[in-house]
Amino acid sequence: MSLRSITLAIIVIAAIFTFTFGMYMHVEKAAALTERIHEGDLIVKNGTFTIADSNFTVNGNIYVMKDAVLVIENSILIVNQTEDLEHVIKVNETARIEIVNSNVCTSVGSIQMIITDNASATISSSKISNDTMIECRVNSTITVSSSKIASLTIADNSTGMLNGAEITEKLEIYGICSVNMTSTHIAYIEVSGRCEVRALNSYINSTSVSGESLLNATATILNNVSIDNAATLYAKGCSLNRTFVRGKSSCVFNSSQVETLEATGVSNVKLIKSHVNEALLKVVGHFTVKNLPKMAKLWGSSINGSIFYSLNITLINSTISSYKVHACEGSIVEISNADMDMLKAYSGSTVYLNFSRVDEAIVMSSIVKLMHSTIDKLEAKGSGRIHIYGESIVNEMSVKDSCLTLDGEQSSKIKDLVIENSTLIIARMPSIDSISKVSSFLFRQITISCMKEEVTFSNVNITIIDESLGTIAKYSVNETGYATVLLDFTDTSKTYVLIAHSGRSFIKLTLAFDCLHMITLNFSQFSIDDSPPSIQAPSIEPMEPSDVQAVSVKVTVSDNLYVEKVCLFFRFDGSSWKCIELKRAGDLFEGYIPSLPAGSKVEFYIVAYDILGNKAVNDNDGKYFTYTVKYSSTSFHISLIGIVLALMAIAIVYVVWKKRNLLLR
Known part of the structure; x- marks a missing residue:
């Protein structure tokens, strides 16, 4: 074979490969939008059933039976139902479910995903919507990595492994279970029975441990911690804010920072090289301080x-x-x-x-x-x-x-x-140098006294606001009609806003650093606020996003009292609505819609709530705010190069063929 023929063959192969690769890119994007519908219950009995690169809708229950495997990969699984808890996803009897780079949601209401009877579940790089409640029970195992879920229950001698996970609502662990978590973010964890939970480099916003359970935390942030009924907390290198130890429970703090510590009942507390800002010790069985370098405020x-x-x-x-x-x-x-x-x-x-x-x-x-x-x-x-x-x-x-x-x-x-x-x-x-009256001093503790009229004390809330930072503290008035507000003023030149509210009634006060020790609120002076927040038209950046760009959405929201929360709801190509809570910067709120497939039509609207629960919606008069996702320049260039190379190859083949015919003549 001549050198020219070899060169021609190489060029043709390269052209075909490039063209095929360019088309493959488009096929992949199209595959992500493939619609598949399964009528009735989806029952996986034998072998492995795979859902890949699909928007897969099931009009019924999903059952994964003994030894079977259900794989959901690069897909959106939608369980179509007409009411709350109409259907269920159930994996049992040594069966397995694997969810990889996918979303699981419902069309309407909530659904249970139950892993039970020696079954197992693996959730990786996925999002399980807020309407899906996952339960792992009876000697089963669940592994969650780099994924976001709302609610997870681990019970009855089951095992959980969480790595880089986010649980937005609640993690409940009870019975006799073992759970290990690393780099995990949890809104609320409740542990009871005789469980062992280990946390490393994690963040837990609210923690409750009871029974004979153990929480062993290392290099973890723990907020609002309650250790009760013979439970044990071991914290090493941790940061804790409010910590309550009750009922024959034990706590060991090693090289940790504790903001507030309250120990009551026959509790055991041990501090080793730790720092406590405030401690309330009532009827404590044993309190040991060892090698304590600094205890900022020890309260008894x-x-x-x-x-x-x-x-x-x-x-x-x-x-x-x-x-x-x-x-x-x-x-x-x-x-x-x-x-x-x-x-x-x-x-x-x-x-x-x-x-x-x-x-x-x-x-x-x-x-x-x-x-x-x-x-x-x-x-x-x-x-x-x-x-x-x-x-x-x-x-x-x-x-x-x-x-x-x-x-x-x-x-x-x-x-x-x-x-x-x-x-x-x-x-x-x-x-004695002199006799004079003691000068007044600045109070950092404010007691709110509420005059009882038509409002029940337990329904009165106190919110302290730094208008540059947002809400900094919330309190409730107790049954005696008092709320003690502790303010840590770091800048004495600032003023703070106090809003006492119950239902739609409110009183708004401005607090300075040298405010009075006692503030009396008379409910007859409460005003009524039924006015929702004001939402201006949102802006997006970039204006014409491609399929590799996230979209920044900014919107200005104001209220005569205080904007508590602003949410963005979005969907594409008529899919189910998804919610994103926007971050505050004064009156400006911002969030990001993730990158979506090219050609997608995106619709979104804004919902805002003020501190009294008044709700405002800006959905562009029912037409929603929209944009269309364009192809990225990378995809276009790959396709264009493939086409050019293919045309060049065809031209070369034609020239060679033409010359050969002339020589034969």
């Missing part, structure tokens, strides 16, 4: 009338730089070598303060004894008793209806002293 206090019962705390030679103690109802607290923000002693408590410094101390019906310590401001009232020994210094002191005993060294010093209707016992007189 009462909340809503709950009290201490003869709790003893001893902290000696701790390197504590910012420290708060609130002793109540017969507590005995001994503190040495500490630097504290606040000391409060109530109701028959005794506090021993040695070689320490306190910014502010309040003593009521209790005893505080100072030895070689310094207090910037000290207030004693209501039968309080203050004993000053050694070389102590008090910069400002107010004693009312109490007893003050001075038995310090001559170098002890009181700069400002106010005594009213009190007993002064002088053993050794310290230096």
Whole structure:
């Protein structure tokens, strides 16, 4: 064969390959839109049934029977039903379901996906819609990786493995189960029975562990944690905000950060090289502090009338730089070598303060004894008793209806002293610079008192808003008509908005850093707000997106009170609606519609809610906002190159053939 023939053959093969590849790209895109409908129940009995590259609609139930396998790959599975829970997806008796790079949803209402009786499920790079509730039961196994699901239950000696997963509503684990999770985001987890859960590098927004279960967390963020009824929490290198330990439960914090810790009942708490901002310890069985480098605010206090019962705390030679103690109802607290923000002693408590410094101390019906310590401001009232020994210094002191005993060294010093209707016992007189009224100080704790009229206390909500950051705290008024609002002001120049609301009724107040300690709200002054938010026309970027581009949707939403949430609903080619919650930047909200196949017609509309639940919809007067997805330049160029090469090959073949015919003549 001549060199020319070989060259020609190579060119022809390359042209055919390029053209075929270009067409393949289009076939693949078209395959993603292939519509398939299965009438009646889909029953997989033997072997493997595969749904691939399809919009697959089942007008009935889905059953995967013993030893069978259902594979859903690169597809959208829609279970068509006319009412909630009409159909079910059930995998049982050692059967298996595999969902890869796919979406599972329903046409209407919710559906259960049940994996039971030694069955298994694998969900990878997929999204299971909010209307699908997954249950893994009776010795079964579920593996979820890089996928988003709404609700998952693991029970009855089953096993779960989560890696890079997101559970937007609830993960429930009960019975005797084992679950391991890594890099997983969970809105709420509830563990009960005798289960073991291990979390690594994960985020859990709300946690409840009870029974004899164990939560073993490493390098994980845990919010709103409740450990109850003989459960155990082991946290290493974790960050926790509100943590409650009750009912003979145990917690070990190792190299962790805890914002608020409350331990009640016969609970066991152990801190190793950890940091606690606020701790409430009531009737604690055992509390151990070991190698604690910094405890910012240790509280031993009462909340809503709950009290201490003869709790003893001893902290000696701790390197504590910012420290708060609130002793109540017969507590005995001994503190040495500490630097504290606040000391409060109530109701028959005794506090021993040695070689320490306190910014502010309040003593009521209790005893505080100072030895070689310094207090910037000290207030004693209501039968309080203050004993000053050694070389102590008090910069400002107010004693009312109490007893003050001075038995310090001559170098002890009181700069400002106010005594009213009190007993002064002088053993050794310290230096007193002057007597003047104690200056007022800034309050960070606000108590909301609600005057009861037609609104039930349990239905009143308090929302604190930083208008530049959005909602920063939410509270509910308790049955006594009070809500205690704790504000951590990081910028004293800011003002905050407080909205108390019940149903459509509200009161709106502006809070400054030096606001009053007590705010009384009279419900007769409540206003009514039935006005929904105002939604302007949204904008998209890019205006003409291709099949490889996500679309940014921006919309301005305003309200006379406060916009609580803005959602974007979208669909393409008449598919089911999907919801995206938009992120806030002042009055501007933004979200992204993911890239969609070329040629898709996309429709979307905006829904907004204010803080009272008033709803607004902007759907372009029922016509929706629309755009059409174009082909990307990459697909076009591949096809164009293929066509050009194919034409060149045809021309070369024609020239060679023509020359050969001339030579033969």
